[in-house]
Amino acid sequence: GDSVTQMEGPVTLSEEAFLTINCTYTATGYPSLFWYVQYPGEGLQLLLKATKADDKGSNKGFEATYRKETTSFHLEKGSVQVSDSAVYFCALSDRSFGNEKLTFGTGTRLTIIP
Amino acid sequence: NAGVTQTPKFRILKIGQSMTLQCTQDMNHNYMYWYRQDPGMGLKLIYYSVGAGITDKGEVPNGYNVSRSTTEDFPLRLELAAPSQTSVYFCASSNPGTEGNTIYFGEGSWLTVV
Numbered sequence: 001g002d003s004v005t006q007m008e009g010p011v012t013l014s015e016e017a018f019l020t021i022n023c024t025y026t027a028t029g030y031p032s033l034f035w036y037v038q039y040p041g042e043g044l045q046l047l048l049k050a051t052k053a054d055d056k057g058s059n060k061g062f063e064a065t066y067r068k069e070t071t072s073f074h075l076e077k078g079s080v081q082v083s084d085s086a087v088y089f090c091a092l093s094d095r096s097f098g099n100e101k102l103t104f105g106t107g108t109r110l111t112i113i114p
Numbered sequence: 115n116a117g118v119t120q121t122p123k124f125r126i127l128k129i130g131q132s133m134t135l136q137c138t139q140d141m142n143h144n145y146m147y148w149y150r151q152d153p154g155m156g157l158k159l160i161y162y163s164v165g166a167g168i169t170d171k172g173e174v175p176n177g178y179n180v181s182r183s184t185t186e187d188f189p190l191r192l193e194l195a196a197p198s199q200t201s202v203y204f205c206a207s208s209n210p211g212t213e214g215n216t217i218y219f220g221e222g223s224w225l226t227v228v
Contacts, residue, residue, distance in 0.1 A: 004156075006156075034216075036219075042221060042222070043204055043219045043220055043221040043222045044157075044204065044219040045219070046216055046217075046218075049216065089156060089157070093217070101147070101159055101162060101172070102147075102157070102159075102217055104156035104157045105156050106154065106155055106156045107154075107155070107156055
């Protein structure tokens, strides 16, 4: 079945540091890939997505590129801020079976210190 | 822009009690979902629905029931609550026909069974 493997956390960085959170996946069909962010006490919000190979999703300074050859969708940001502290979830949606169920990774907790 | 609305936000249940988590969406989405999130884990799909009158089991359906009598509403029923059902519950919706495979989440319902 489909699965998402995400970089283990927690991750602690200083403000303005470079961020990478690794995500790899296995899927039988042609998945779309997502990063969701969960701020403390809130629900999940879509951060960015990519629907086909070589697509780059971007939002709020975050980027991730859909790499089919390495089955990866790593999240990056050049200069993190304290407000980026949250839990980040990588997810995939495989439409091979005609519906849109998400499969999630376990999440990576990111803490940015001033 | 209400989106996906869940109630209640917090609830404490005693073992053996029953309750219903309410979920409504105002985006006219066909697909709706219930996920649970356990500490340090990703989200697990409990039940989903692809339209009014149609429901299907997800990955962890035991101990739960759902119904979908209207497009807008997708309540989740817990019968005979158990401590293992202590979790955060997220309702979500999507409309693959018009919005691709982006899934929108509610803010979550924190449930404790004691």
